[in-house]
Amino acid sequence: MTAVLELRDIKVWFGGVKAVDGVSLALEPGHLHALVGPNGSGKTTVVNTMSRLVTPTAGQVFLDGQDVTAAGPHEVYRRGLARTFQGIRLVEGLTVRENVLLGVQELPAARSRAGRRRAAEAADEALERMDVHHLAQVAPAALPYGVQRRVEIARAVAGAPKILLLDEPVAGMSAGERQEISAVLGRLRDDGMTMLLIEHDLRFVLGLSDHLFVLNFGQLLAAGDPAATAALPAVQEAFLGRKHVPA
C-alpha cells in the first residue's frame, strides 16, 4: 500500500534557522494522523512544505507517489491535497456558501458547464455534512468561532481531496467547540478521509488519531501508535520540559 503523502528527508532553513531539519514521514490512506510538538518545533513549516507554500531547502515531497517538490500550492490542491490554516481564513464579503464554493471552483473538473454544476452540488453537500447548510447565505464573520471552523472544513472537503491537512483546528477554542470539531474529524475519518492533524496539545489528539508523529526542534522525535509514542520518556520530556518556557 503506497502512502498518500510522503516527505523524504525534508530540510527547511530560513537563513541560519533550521525550522525543519531532516524529516521523513508517510501518511497512510484512511488514517487520521496527528503531528504534535511544542510551539516552534516546526509543525506549521512541515504543513506548509506539504501544501507547497514553503519550498524545502532539501528533500522531496510525494503526493500519491508522484514527486511534487517543484509543484505550486495550487497544483497540489488540484491533485487532491487540501488544508486549513491555523487562523480562520474565510473571505469577508462572501457568504458561507460562496466561501465553500471557493473550494471547488478551481478544480479541473469544474471547468465545464456540467462540471460547475456538479461542483456546486458537491459544495452544498459539504455544507450539509458539516451541518452549516442552514447558514449558507450568512456572512461568516457573524458566526461563532467553532461554526466558522466547520465552514472552513466544509470548504476543504467539498472538492473530495485525497488528503486533508488541518493546522491546529481547535487552537483558541472553548471545550465545547473542541468537542464539536473533534466529532467532525471523527466523522470524516469514518468516511475514509486521510488526514493530518497538527496540534500542540498531546491530550487532544490521543483519543482521536490512529498514528502519531512527534516533532521537536525541527526533527522527528518519535512516531507510531499514539498511546505508546506519547508514553515515551523523550516525548514526555519534550512536552513537560518545555511547558514552562514561554515560546
Place this chain on the structure above:
Amino acid sequence: MRHRARTATCLLAASVAILTAACGSSGSSGGSAAGDVLKITYIADTSGPGAFYGKDYVAGAKYAVDQVNAEGGVGGRKLDLEVVDSASDQQAAVGAMTKAVKSNSSAVLYALLSQNALAMAPIAQRSKVPFIVGQSGVDGITEAGDYVYRTTTSEGRFYEAMLSTLHDKGASSTAILYASDNPTAVTNATKTIPAIAKKLGMTITETVPVKTADTDYSQPASRIADSSPDVVADLTFGPAVTTSIQALREAGFDGPLYGTSALGAGALKPAGAAAKDTYYPSVFIPSPKLPWASGTSFLSEYQKATGSAPSFSAAGGHDQVMFLVAALQEIGKGDVTHESVKDALASVAGKGFVGATGEPVRFVDRAAVTPGVLVRWDGEAETVAPDQPSPLLAAYTGRG
C-alpha cells in the same frame, strides 16, 4: 438581488447627474447670437501654475473690451467677453474649447500654455471657428489651419538681434543652459541659437540640458563655467531661473546672461543682484522708453484706467482682442459669422493692426510679427537695454 438594486440606484444617480448637468449648461450655450452684442470667449489659465501670466492676459483683454465698449462698441454692437478658466489643465482647456466652439461666440481667444493651445487649435479648425492664441512659443500652432492665428511673436525670431548686440559688445563665445522638457527652449537651444552663432562666427562652448523640475544646478553650472564662455544663454523657467543664475555665479561665471522672455521680472526678482546684466527679448515691457509709440500710449492709458502698469501678458491679452476688433470693424454692420470673421482676420493680418506690441502688428503665416524690445535686468528692475537695436526684430521692417 442586492447587486441589482445597487446597480439600479447607481444608474439612477448617474442619470440624475447628467440631467442636472444638461439643465445647468443649456442656459449658457443654447440660443443664437443676440443682435446687439458680439460675444467673445476668452479661455485662459487663470488658476494653477499658469495663473500669474494667465490673469494678466485676461486683465489686458478686459481692458481692451472696456475701451472698445466705452467708445460705442464695434458697428454699434457692444462686445461681451466671457472668460473661462482652463486651470492650466489640458482637459479643462479642451473641454472649454469644445463648449466655446458650439456657443454663439464670434471667436475664441486663448492664453497661455502651448500644450493646451496645441490640443485646442485642431478643434477650432475642425469646427471652423476663429481661434486667436496669445503666447504659445510653439511654431506649429498655426499649422492647424486658416482659422488659427497667433498674436505673440515667436521669441526665437528676436534672438538674432539679441545675439548680434551681445556680439557687438565683444562676446565671441556662448554656452547654453536649457530646459530639455520645454519645446521652445529645446528648439532655441538646439537650432535657433547655434544657427545664429554660426552666422555671427561665435563659438558654442557647452550646451547643457536640465529639467524644469531639477533642483541641482551646481553641476550643470560647473560644466558651463568650466568652458569659460563670454555669455551664457539661460533658457529655464520658474524658480530654475533664479537657481541656475545663482549656480552660474557661484560656479564662477561673471559675464552677461541672456535668455527667454520667460526670464521676465517675476522670475528675475528672486535672483536680484546675481542676475544683473541679464538680457532677454520681450514683445512689450511697461517702460516709457519703448521704441514704438502705440506701446507707450498703451502703457500710460492702461495705467490711468487701472492704476497699475501693464505686463507683457496684459499687452498680449489686449492685442488678441484688438486683432479681433480690427476684423469686426472691417465687417462693420455686416453679418458676423465665423466665416466672415475668419475672412476679416485674414484681411487684417495682411495689413496689420495697431496694438500695444507693435505699430502695426504684422503677420507672417498667421503668426504675429512685432518689433520687440531688448530688455536688460539691472539687478533691481527691467529696463529697455541702452544699446537697443530698433526694432529688435530686424525682419519686422522688411515685411509687409
Place this chain on the structure above:
Amino acid sequence: MTQQLVNAIALGSIYTLFSLGLTLSWGILNVLNLAHGAIFTAGTMFAFLLTEHAAGLPFAVVLAAALVGSALLAVLMEAVAFAPIRARSGNALDAEMRTLIASVAVASIIVTVVGIQSDHQPYALPQSLLERHRYDVLGVHVSNVQILVLVAAIVLSALLVLFVRRSRYGRAMRAVAFDRTAAGMVGISARTLQLAAMALSGALAGVAGVLLAVYLGAADAHMGDSFLLKAFAIIILAGVGSLEGAVFFAYALALVETLVGYYLGGDVRDALAFVLIVVILVLRPQGLAARQGWQRA
C-alpha cells in the same frame, strides 16, 4: 572632479533630510505620503511669510518656525485625513491606497494655497537671512550654505537615529516598523506614536524645505515634486524604515547622479533613479541595506 564631489555632498544632504521624514511615515504608518513634498514646500512658505512680516529675524528662528509649522501641518493631515481613513478602511490594501490618494489630495490643497500666496511665481527668502559666502579651497568652490546643509543633515540624522535607537518612543516606532502588532508592547498608544511619527516626518520636511530654498536661492509651489520620487528611490534602496540606509543611499544616489549627469548627460541622470528603483525591487525587494529577514518578524 572634486567640485562635483562637493556638489554631490550638498545634494545628498538635502536628499537625506527629505528621505528620512518619508521613510518614517512609510515605515511606521505604512503611508506612501505623496504630500511630503508639499509639506516641504509649505516649510519654505512659512519661512518666506515670516521673513516678509517680521524682517530681521535670525535664521535659526525662521528655521525653527518652519519646522514647527510643517510638523503641525503633518499632524493635522494625519488627524484629519489619514487616521480616519485607516480606521474606516476594510483591509490593508484599501487603507494603503486610500491614504495614498488622500495624501495627493492634501498635497493639492497645500500646493494651491502656496501657489496663491506666491502668486504662482518663484519666491526667495531674503538674502540678508543668510549671507552667502563662497570659499575657494584648493581650487574648489564651497559655499557656507553647502556647509550648513551638510552639517544640518549630519546633526539631524544623528539625532533621529539616536532618538529611534534609545528613546522609548523611538523603540516603539521601530517595533511597529518591524512588526505592526508590536505597538502596545512598549506601553505607548498607537495613536500617539502615529502622531509623533508624522510630526517628526513633517518637521524634517520643513527643515529640508527651508535649507533647500536657501541653497537654491528660490522656491515655488511645485518644488517638492521632484524630490519625492528621488526620496522613494532612496527609501527603496535602503529598505523601508531603515534610517541609516536612507542616509547612506541619499549620498550615494546624489553622488552617482552627479557623476552620471556630468559625464553622460541629463536624460541618463533622470532615468537613473527610476531604473535603480525597478532593479533593486526586482532583485532585492527588501532593499539593499535592510537587515535580512526583518519582514518575517
Place this chain on the structure above:
Amino acid sequence: MIDWFSGNEGYIQGALVAALLAASVQVALRAGVLSFASVGFYGVGAYGTGYLTATQGWGTAPAAAVVVIITVFLSWLLALVLARLRALYLAMATIAFVLLVQIGALAWDSVTGGPLGLFGIPPALGTGGVAVILAGVLAVNALTQRGAVGRRLLLLRKDEALASALGVNVRRQHQIAFVWSAVLGSLAGISQASLLTVFTPENLGFSVMVSALTALVVGGTWHWSGPLIGGVVFSWFLSAYLGFASDYRGVVEGALTVVVLVFLPKGLAGLSELLDPRRLRRAAGTPTGGPGGVSAGVPGGVSTGPDRPVPAPEMGVSS
C-alpha cells in the same frame, strides 16, 4: 440634446478616457495588484498610434491592433520581471516604470516628437467609438464582478496564500490582471491620441497616475461603475463647473476628495448603498470586523492579517 452633447463633447471625451484609465488601474487592483503600469502603457498606446498614423500614414484600426499586440507582449514581459513584488513595492516599481516611459518619450525624438510631442493624429475614433470601447470594458468588468471569477478575484486580493491553497494559480492570475490592465491603459492611450489629435510628454507621468487612481478610489474602487463615476466627476464635472472656485480650484478638489475618502469608504459608487434601506438594515446587524483570526486588530485599525500581501518568501508563490 444634440446641442448640449456637442457643447460638452470635450468634457465627455475627457471623462471617457479618464474612465478607461481608471478602469485599467481597477482591473489590476481587483486581483490584488497595486500597479500603475497601465499608465505607462497609456503612453505606449498613444505614442504608438500617433506615430503609426500621423508619421507613418497607417490607418487607425491596424495601428491600434499592432499597438495592442505590442502592449500585450511588453506587459507580459514586465509582469514576469515584477512577479515577486506586492502592494506599495509594486506600486513604487510601476511608478518608476511610468516615469521611465515619460523620460523615453522626451528623449526618443524621432518617434515621439520629443518635448513637443506628436500632433496631427487623425481623429478616427470619435466620441462614439471611445464610448463603445468603454462600454465593452465596463460590461466585462461588471460581469466578472460576480460568479466564479468575481469570487476568485476577491479571494486573490484578500488572501493570496489561501487562494493558492485553494487551487488558484496566483502568479498566473496576477499576470493576466497585469496584462489586461495594460491593454486597457493602451486602449485609453489610443483613444486619447485619437480624440485630442495631439499627445505630448505632459500627457503622461506622475500626475496622470495620480488622477487615474484618484478617479477610481473616489468613484468606487471595487465596483464596476467606479471608474465611470470617477471619470465623469473629475474630468467633466470638476473641470466644467469648478470655475466659481477660481484660484481655489485645487483646494476644493482636494477637500472633496478627502471628504469622500473619509466618509465614503466605498467611494461615490457606495452612495447607492447608503440609499438602499435593506442593505442598511443588514449592515447594522453585522459587525464589520472579523473574529481574531481573520483580521487581527492592530494599531490604527489597519488589518494586517493574512489578507495583507507581503513580499516575504513563505507568503508568495515559490514554485
